[in-house]
Amino acid sequence: MTETLKKFVAGLELDTRMLGMIGALVILWLSFNMFTDGRFITPRNIFNLSVQTASVAVMATGMVFVIVTRHIDLSVGSLLGLIGMLMGTLQVHILPQFLGLEHPLIWVITIVAGVAVGVIVGAAQGWVIGYLAVPSFIVTLGGLLMYRGAAWWVTTGQTVAPLDSNFRLLGGGAEGTLGEGLSWLVGIIATIAAVVMMVLSRRQKNSHGFKLKPLWAEFTLGGIVIALILGFVTVMNSYPLPKGAVRRIYEARGEEIPQFAVMHGIAIPVVIVFVIAIIMTIIARRTRFGRYVFATGGNPEAAELSGINTKLLTVKVFALMGALTAIAAVIASARLGSVGNDLGTLDELRVIAAAVIGGTALAGGIGTIYGALLGALIMQSLQSGMAMVGVDAPLQSIVVGFVLVLAVYLDIAYRRRAGQ
Amino acid sequence: MTHANAAHPLVEMRDIHVSFGGIKAVDHVSIDVYPGEVVGLLGHNGAGKSTLIKVLSGAYKRDAGEIFINGEKVEIHNPRDARAHNIETIYQTLALADNLDAASNLFLGREITNPLGFVNDDAMEAETRKIMGKLNPNFKKFADPVSALSGGQRQSVAIARAVYFDARILIMDEPTAALGPHETQMVADLIKQLKKAGIGIFLISHDIHDVLDLCDRASVMKNGKLVGTVNVDDVTDDDLLSMIILGKKPGEETITS
Known part of the structure; x- marks a missing residue:
């Protein structure tokens, strides 16, 4: 029995480490569901979890590259705060003077400016780390202090509110979702794309005469992927909007208020996370830049001798991290609808924890984007779950800290046994 | 002479x-x-x-x-x-990225890309299989990271990299x-x-x-x-x-x- 199961899993050629993480997540969800009398695994809570995870998840994909190249970025939380503050000031105090309040271009200009700041600050840190050879730990520790201070200075500590209403859609409130119809459309497109990619990959492998996975394995994997995508859409489409929100939305559109239940659908920040995760996965696996990130992490000297400019690579990696931090700042501030002085505080630790729990090795060279997403989801589930169960805040921190250390220990033990 | x-x-x-x-x-x-x-x-x-x-x-x-x-x-x-x-060099340390497979190491810095500019791993593996077939026919571990290879196998990857590019x-x-x-x-x-x-x-x-x-x-x-x-x-x-x-x-x- 175990023999056939082993054969089955081996035939699928799945990452056993990832299976372990999914297992941990399932156990976590089931236990929280038991302790909350079935309130944890509900469309409502899963929707909230997906929105709460988004900001950290976006940054965690960039942190994978940073850690893979044997660096660390402690400044992302503060940088998120600074960029959030700059974007808030721009859209609330500056742009309306020229364009008028709620102008449809405000959110676009704000985001472009925010991402530009992120890229510039990130590249500057990367330049100091790569070209001046100051350790990334120190450079970004300095950044952690500087950007938090700079954020305060933007408004001398005042909270900026209310944010532009178009901008706020990116945070995933009642209005900030795709709605039922669009969610199904996205789900179906994603399903078709997944199937097409599997077929193309198999065809190319076949054209080179490589050994192929058995067909049953391809169908099983494809089935799991499709079930996950459509299952997620179904759950998001089972969470009804509150009656007040429905009335507000339909009145704003000047349409008749429907009598049936209107569903949320997938939240916009979650769509952003998926798009970024796909782009970052393509960068990691299919571009030279991604290949050089991993080669440099595996053996910096070898990468240099192969003609890779590892200093410039460091600048690019940190610039990318800065851009992703800016996008995370959009999601985090849009969700709250305002920018306070503490936006993003301690996020650097959540992001690093997500990447590391997701299997990114601090020694460099190893890490995956999907792992970081799973890591972010595990961290957020743990925190939300404990809050729902009613665990005291200090105990929550103790548990999260303990789980982080335990996860890394298990990872090390696993790698040792797997001989990696 | x-x-x-x-x-x-x-x-x-x-x-x-x-x-x-x-x-x-x-x-x-x-x-x-x-x-x-x-x-x-x-x-x-x-x-x-x-x-x-x-x-x-x-x-x-x-x-x-x-x-x-x-x-x-x-x-x-x-x-x-x-x-x-x-000028190609086989370093004493071999200069291999241990976390990457043989093909990625062989083509490091000179990847084969498709018309869209994405690296083509399957094509690189196929080329690696060809040259390894000549240099070291016993070499079979194309999917593993080179850290999983023996000293001689690692050496043959380093040699293949130097010889492959004319x-x-x-x-x-x-x-x-x-x-x-x-x-x-x-x-x-x-x-x-x-x-x-x-x-x-x-x-x-x-x-x-x-x-x-x-x-x-x-x-x-x-x-x-x-x-x-x-x-x-x-x-x-x-x-x-x-x-x-x-x-x-x-x-x-x-x-x-």
């Missing part, structure tokens, strides 16, 4: 000088190699062989001196420049140090084969017998200085030993350093 009919050496390193904070690692040394020739570089640890050769491969910067390829002066400031002049000038730094007898023989056969193809080879070695068997000439270094360059056919192993240990050329009585 093998190079009697070539007008210029394939590579000439002239009066190269490298110092690391007051220590003269390479002290005004000149060496050259002709097409189809193997030149051995001998000397103790710290004699400056690897430093000298890393100037040619672009890993180190020289403080003074010139490099000529086919009689033309060239500038080599980094490994990319060296590769552009078809090297004209090959630098081999202790290529057989980590190998068993069978694999050492494989490397020796490969050197003879490359020599026939007209490639110029610098072979750094500790092993005098390697040098006597495989090389046409030998340059000996001691304390950063060139002791001398001799035709291997004209000297005995004792001559070479006294050059390495005493820094004395055959027929010379005094120690030059």
Whole structure:
């Protein structure tokens, strides 16, 4: 029995480490569901979890590259705060003077400016780390202090509110979702794309005469992927909007208020996370830049001798991290609808924890984007779950800290046994 | 001599000088190699062989001196420049990224891309299978990271990388140090084969017998200085030993350093 199961899993050629993480997540969800009398695994809570995870998840994909190249970025939380503050000031105090309040271009200009700041600050840190050879730990520790201070200075500590209403859609409130119809459309497109990619990959492998996975394995994997995508859409489409929100939305559109239940659908920040995760996965696996990130992490000297400019690579990696931090700042501030002085505080630790729990090795060279997403989801589930169960805040921190250390220990033990 | 009919050496390193904070690692040394020739570089640890050769491969910067390829002066400031002049190097450390598979290492810095600019792993694996089929037919671990390979298998990946890209000038730094007898023989056969193809080879070695068997000439270094360059056919192993240990050329009585 175990023999056939082993054969089955081996035939699928799945990452056993990832299976372990999914297992941990399932156990976590089931236990929280038991302790909350079935309130944890509900469309409502899963929707909230997906929105709460988004900001950290976006940054965690960039942190994978940073850690893979044997660096660390402690400044992302503060940088998120600074960029959030700059974007808030721009859209609330500056742009309306020229364009008028709620102008449809405000959110676009704000985001472009925010991402530009992120890229510039990130590249500057990367330049100091790569070209001046100051350790990334120190450079970004300095950044952690500087950007938090700079954020305060933007408004001398005042909270900026209310944010532009178009901008706020990116945070995933009642209005900030795709709605039922669009969610199904996205789900179906994603399903078709997944199937097409599997077929193309198999065809190319076949054209080179490589050994192929058995067909049953391809169908099983494809089935799991499709079930996950459509299952997620179904759950998001089972969470009804509150009656007040429905009335507000339909009145704003000047349409008749429907009598049936209107569903949320997938939240916009979650769509952003998926798009970024796909782009970052393509960068990691299919571009030279991604290949050089991993080669440099595996053996910096070898990468240099192969003609890779590892200093410039460091600048690019940190610039990318800065851009992703800016996008995370959009999601985090849009969700709250305002920018306070503490936006993003301690996020650097959540992001690093997500990447590391997701299997990114601090020694460099190893890490995956999907792992970081799973890591972010595990961290957020743990925190939300404990809050729902009613665990005291200090105990929550103790548990999260303990789980982080335990996860890394298990990872090390696993790698040792797997001989990696 | 093998190079009697070539007008210029394939590579000439002239009066190269490298110092690391007051220590003269390479002290005004000149060496050259002709097409189809193997030149051995001998000397103790710290004699400056690897430093000298890393100037040619672009890993180190020289403080003074010139490099000529086919009689033309060239500038080599980094490994990319060296590769552009078809200079390939097999480093003693092998310089492999342990977390990547054989194909990714073989093509590192020179990936095969599709028309959209994305790396084409399947095409690279197919090419790797072809060249490994010639170099080391027993090699089967194409999907594993190279950290999972044996010393000999790792060495064959490093060699395949140097040979695949039409090297004209090959630098081999202790290529057989980590190998068993069978694999050492494989490397020796490969050197003879490359020599026939007209490639110029610098072979750094500790092993005098390697040098006597495989090389046409030998340059000996001691304390950063060139002791001398001799035709291997004209000297005995004792001559070479006294050059390495005493820094004395055959027929010379005094120690030059």
